[in-house]
Amino acid sequence: MTRFVRASALALGVVTLVAASGCPGTMNWTQSTVAIQAEGIGMQGDKVGRVSWVATGFWIDEHLLATNAHVATRALELVGVDDDGNKYHFDKIMALDREGDIAILHADRAGDKPGVEFLERPARPKDLRGHRVMLVGNSGGLGLGFFNGEITNILGEDGEEQILHNSTVVGGSSGSALYDKDAQKVVGIHHSGADQLKTRIATASWHLQDVVEQARKNEGVELKELFTLPNIAKFANIWGQREFCLAPGESFKISFNVPRATDILGFIKPTNPETVLVTGLVRGDSEILWKAAFKGAVYLPFSLQGSGPHNMIVAAPADAPEKTCGVIGAGEIAWEKGIK
C-alpha cells in the first residue's frame, strides 16, 4: 500500500539544496515565505501532551498565510519568521481543508512582504507535466531552502487536482509554495510524499484559491479555542462501532486505512467495568504504536503520523477469568467543524 508521509516530520538527512543564484534574478523567491515553528498537542492514547514541530507557510495577502492542514492541526502557538527575521504570530485559523491539506491562518499584524501570485488552472492541467518547479521550504527548522524539480503528473480533476513532483525535500517543507519556475507563480502547496509512487505531492493552486475565498468569508477561530480536549469528542466522526464478546486469549479489531495523517478517537466500553482488558494501536500487521491495559470505558485519541492500514485492537488476556463483552468503535476528529 502506498504510504503518504507527512513532510513535516523532522528528517535531517542528506539533501540537495539548490543555491539561490541558480534562479532567475528578477524573482525574490523567498520574499513571501516564512519558516514556521509550532507548538501544540500530541495525542497518543493515554498520553496527551505538548509537542513541537517545524513547517513552512506563505503569504496570500498582508494578513493571511497558507500552510498545510496537518501543520495547523492541534497547534496552540504558531510563529513564523521570514528571511529578514521579521516575526509573526498566527493565532487564528480561518479555513481548514483536510482533503487538500490546506490551512489558512491569520497573522497578528500585517505582513511586511507581498502575497504570492497564483498560476490559474490550465484548460488541460496535465499539460503542466514536465514544467520546472521550485519549492521554497523550511530546511528542517534551519531556515528557508530551495528545492528544484519538475512536475511529473497531475491526478484528479474538476479543480481538485493533485500535483505530483520530484523535488527533493526535507522535514519542515510541509506547507511550502511550489513555484512554476518559468511563470514565477505558485502552482501548488506541497504537503506529502508517497513512497510507493516515489513522488511528492502538492495540492493545485486553483484549489488553494477556493479555500482562500472561503477563508475570507469566515470569521475564523482562535487556535486555543479550536484544539481543545472537549472538542475531540464534539468533532469526532465515528466510522463505526461493534459489539464484541471475547474469551481469554481472544481479540477483536477495527481495521482501517487512513489516506493521510489523521487524528482519530477510539473507544472501548466493556460491559463489566471490573474486567481487565488490553488494547493496542497497530500499524500494518505488527508494528505496535501504543498499548495498555485498562478497566472500564476508555476514550483514546491518537495523532496518526502517517497513512496506511492500521488496526485498533481489544484483547482479553490469556489469564482472564471469564468471557468479556462490550463495544468498540473508532472515528476521526474533524477539526474543521469548529471553523466559524
Added chain:
Amino acid sequence: MKRIISTVAALAAVLAVGSSPALAEGEPSDADILNAKTVGVLPVLATGLSRQDTYRNVAAMTLRGLDAKPAGDGATLVPMKDDGGGMAFAGSSSTADIRILQYAFIAGGLASNAADPETYKKAVAFLESQREALASLSPALVSACDKYVAAAKAGRIDGESLVKALAAAEQGISAGPERAHGYFAVGIWLGISFIAVAAGEPDPDFYGMAVPLATLLEEDATFGGSDRALAKEVRAIGEVLSKPSPDLGALKKHLGAALAVEADAPAGE
C-alpha cells in the same frame, strides 16, 4: 506498571463522555496484542474527511472510469447461472452467500461489459432475475441495488448508486447479518475494480479498502477456510490498484484467481 490513563482520566472528564477509566495493573506484552486469536473484525472502508466525502470521491472515480469506457469483460469471468453455481469460490460460504457475491460482482463490473451489448443485456437480466438473492441484506442496500439496476436497464451505469451500495454494505457488516453484507462488499469492490483500473490513476480511497476487506475475510470468525485465499487476492488487487498506472491484465489475473478459489471440503472428509 502502566496506568491507563493519567491524562485520559482527565480527558474522559472533559470529553463529557462516559465514566473515567479505572486503572489497570501491568503493561501488556506485544504478544497479548498480536498473538490473541482474532474473533471479530470491523472493517472501516471509508475514512477521510467524512464517510460521505470519501464515498463521494469513490463515486467520482467511478465516473472517470466510466468515461474511459472500461473493457474488462467482467461478466465473462463469472458464468451467470441462476442457481449460484458457475462460480468456484465458496470459502466457508453457503449457496446464498455465493449468490450474493456473484450478484455484487456482476453489478460492480457491469460497466466492463458495456462494449458488448449482448453480454451487457444478459448481465442486466441476471441482476433482475437474482434480486431475491438480496433478501437478507439491509433495505438501504437493496434500495441502492434496485436504483442501480433500473438505471442499467435504461442503458446507464449509475456510479452514485453503486457506491451507495458499497457504503450500505459496510454499514450492514456492523448491523448484520455480517456474512451476507461482507460477501456483498467484497463482490462489489472486486467488480468496481474494473472501473478503478479504467480511471487510469490510483485512488487511495478505493484501493485503501482492500486491507480492511481482506482482514475481515482472513480473521473474522464468521469467515474462514478458503476465504483466506480470496483475501490474498483482494490484497493483491489492492496492490495492483495502488500502482501509478494500474494494469488491467494484472487485475484480471488476480480476479480470475479470486473467483477460482474453491470451496472448503465439508468437515470430516
